[in-house]
Amino acid sequence: MSIPYRNLMLFAGVAVLYAATAMIYGWNLTLAIVNMALIGAIMALGVNMQWGYAGLFNIGVMGFVALGGLAAVVVSMPPVPEAWAAGGMGVILGLLIGAATVIAAMMIWARMPKGRARGVLVAGVLLAGFFLFRAVFDPATAAVEAVNPAGTGYLGGMGLPVLLAWPAGGVLAAGAAWLIGKTALGLRSDYLAIATLGISEIVIAVLKNEDWLARGVKNVTGIPRPWPVPYEVALQQRPGFGDWASGLGFDPATASSIIVKLGYAGLFLVVILVIVVALELALKSPWGRMMRAIRDNEVAAAAMGKDVTARHLQVFVLGSAIVGVAGAMMTTLDGQLTPGSYQPLRFTFLVWVMVVVGGSGNNWGSVLGGLLIWWLWVMVEPLGLAVMQAVTAGMADGHWLKAHLLDSAAHMRLLTMGVLLLVVLRFSPRGLIPEK
């Protein structure tokens, strides 16, 4: 049993990194990094399921994260009755018409004999449905967006507790993943990557442009907090809080902020534990052995009577659902949905670095990778700046090279992450905690 010792040491090493950060920058900032790192770890768990269990390459993690964020808004924000009165029914009717059109076209395609008539009919149904959809949908959304555009201008949510949004985010992401998987799985492996790249760009485009849904680039702010996490102001106003905080050596504002972050961290830890335990059980079950058998030799597994494409679809949907949950958690933590902030480098590729560095195929590896890589991602910028300052210390002030080098420190993140990914893939493809 030497391997668990090694893994414990690795986790302890990461803990030391965070503790050192706390010594230098204070607990408030460190806990903020911890919370995002925990969310990153959950995303990594989802991607690890797809890549490590099944060898599926999902390059659209960002899209599933954003769908989770959308779920947080739709579930938890209070509804806007005026907007519903103005165009809510129209929006729903429009969406139903759109769905009915697609289903009708698919049924005609499946039922009718092959031939020119089928193609013409399907195209006709799609075109007619599209114009009908636009005729119903456009005025409705315009009416919704006209209701108090500076304050709301969208339909609002369902006003339910935000904790419910976490599973809802998973369901939303799973639905999108099912659609993608249905078209792209079973074909060449690269097609899935290209298709997921596409869907993630489209999800972001929808979030940015459909103001009736989640206010687009105007952002939704003030998403309510999950159940046990208090508000800073409420904490500070509690009698005796100020004395208690100063007794511990903090000023009240910092102390309340730390308690809020600890609350989030506790919630996230519970989610991580549940997911890791479930995944470990699944991995050790016959299902897990089957998945690994399929990954290692698809032809042999198919010959044993396993439906490779169906199992791939299953694991792809499950993995995306976990990513969606993480996305909803992130939006809850931020308290706002800002579609402009979703960058593929920041979400998709960083999560991949977490999975690869942590050890693909190993759930604990993904957790470790998430904690370590997020810390690196945050700290590389100040560290890079410090290095550049040391390098340029001897140069004359105002020299163009000095200014350029200092400016470039901001781009150190990409370089570090890229080089790290390449080095690990090349020299240690099994990662920090290898698959057993």
Add this chain to the structure above:
Amino acid sequence: MDFLNGLVTFLNFVFIPGAAYGAQLALGALGVTLVYGILRFSNFAHGDTMAFGTAATILVTWGLTGLGVSFGSLPTALLALPAGIAITAALVLATDRMVYRFYRRVKAAPVVLVMVSMGVMFVMNALTRFFPGIGVNDINFADGGRFIIGVREFREMTGLQEGLAIRTTQAITLVVAAVAVALLFWFLNRTRTGKSMRAFSDNEDLALLSGINPERVVAVTWILVAALATTAGVLYGLDKSFKAFTYFQLLLPIFASAVVGGLGNPLGAIAGGFVIAFSEVTVTYAWKRVLTWWLPERWAPDSLVQLLGTDYKFAVSFAILVIVLLFRPTGIFRGKSL
């Protein structure tokens, strides 16, 4: 007369921009398809190879204009293009040597190579931003004459109410793309090296048996890819403007073009590029102005007649990609032959 006015509007807003964009996509897709045909993986670093090549060309252009060199009414960037290609080729060859060659030796699965190309993409993106003066700025480096024909000149020349403007960059895009494609096909079909590349793509083992040096084929492929990527990137940058991170977003239409045409098939990549570009432009263009000219007055549309907002242009490439994957996964031209 109304019909001619409508036609001019159509050419001005749909056909000419679509053709220029299509040529840029076609060049990009040719690079992707070459890597796929010879090295057998989808190169996700292609968008950032284009960005790197463009940034290198911009730096050389600045150097040239600093020395007082200009290319008359044409953009100076065209003079700098060969240097930009050389720099990019050096980078891409070095990448192959340091990164990809190892995975070829161990015969890694294509999906591993795809992942590696993602790491390369990261690094190239960072390298592009490290260039002095590039960073994350929005750079317009098209100098020389702006228009071949301006709107007013055209109106005075023809007496039509609608004007037709042909930008220099659009004309250059089409001409340069045509030259590049002609050179590429001449190379692949007529030269010994090109033939050995096609043989290698068709059947690797047979090609190795007949004494083709695989490392040479791979190196020549990377040089061609660097040339195509840099040319595509510079043309796109001249036509629109250059930003270090927009080239990543070109990946989706470029891959869609390559897949629609059939991965590994150069002719398909060109056709795919134009299919994607024209679909994007026609679906996101507001047809009101054209239709007002073409339809009788009573039928003139009130709305913009825009099928999708321009922000959804990704959705168009994606929809075409999905349709092709569903009904003809090997692409229009039956992929995987070079």
